[in-house]
Amino acid sequence: MRIVSPYDREARRAIRGNTRWSGYLVHVTETCETGPQANLITDIATTGPTRDTEALPGIHIRLRERGLLPRQHLLDGGYLSVSLLHRSLRDHQVELVGPVKASGAWQSKEQTGFTRDDFTIDFDQRQVICPNGETSHIWLEPPAMAPYTVARFRPYQCNPCPDPARLRPRHRRPHRELPPTASA
Numbered sequence: 001m002r003i004v005s006p007y008d009r010e011a012r013r014a015i016r017g018n019t020r021w022s023g024y025l026v027h028v029t030e031t032c033e034t035g036p037q038a039n040l041i042t043d044i045a046t047t048g049p050t051r052d053t054e055a056l057p058g059i060h061i062r063l064r065e066r067g068l069l070p071r072q073h074l075l076d077g078g079y080l081s082v083s084l085l086h087r088s089l090r091d092h093q094v095e096l097v098g099p100v101k102a103s104g105a106w107q108s109k110e111q112t113g114f115t116r117d118d119f120t121i122d123f124d125q126r127q128v129i130c131p132n133g134e135t136s137h138i139w140l141e142p143p144a145m146a147p148y149t150v151a152r153f154r155p156y157q158c159n160p161c162p163d164p165a166r167l168r169p170r171h172r173r174p175h176r177e178l179p180p181t182a183s184a
Contacts, residue, residue: 014049016078024048027055029063032074042068052078060092072097082116083149086123114163127151132162 004022005011011023029043043062047055056079063069073088075098088094120129126139128151136151 010048012049025050025052025055027052027059029059029073031070042066052076053081053084055079056084056088060088060094064092069094071095074098082121083123090123121151128153130158134158 004013008023013020013022014025024046025048027043027045027047028041030041031037031039033039043059043066045055045059045062056075060069060073069092071093072095075096077099080096080098080100082100085096085100088096114131118131122128128136128139130136130153134153134157137154137157138150138152140150140152141148142150
């Protein structure tokens, strides 16, 4: 981390789209009612420049502690990931609504290979099924990688793969691992 202000050693550089600044992020949550009711701010959090997906679990915890957790939470795409869609429903009974970011993987860019969208992710069973029908054997949600989830397949499930040209170059060896799901 690089210090960007002699007056505040915690301030950092941040980028969102074409906007760049030095400082912090502010996450504001408000009610979204139809009709003449006033919309109320229910949570404000100031954080260092982190991914928006990293802020969402804390927002839900604070809202739950105040008894203000909504049934539906409308979000912009920066706050959504496949993993958070499931975890918010499981942990807080909150349905997230908004656009999930498209995959930026080389497979999507080149329109070749397998992308995350080609796999079936079953959060309840904690498993992933590859396009060739193989089921993952390990499901990891390491706290250091939150909100990401990692699924792994056994080498014999993928070796030889019926579609080796569609695998990521580093995965053309026997061990296969599905990329993390969160900042999808």
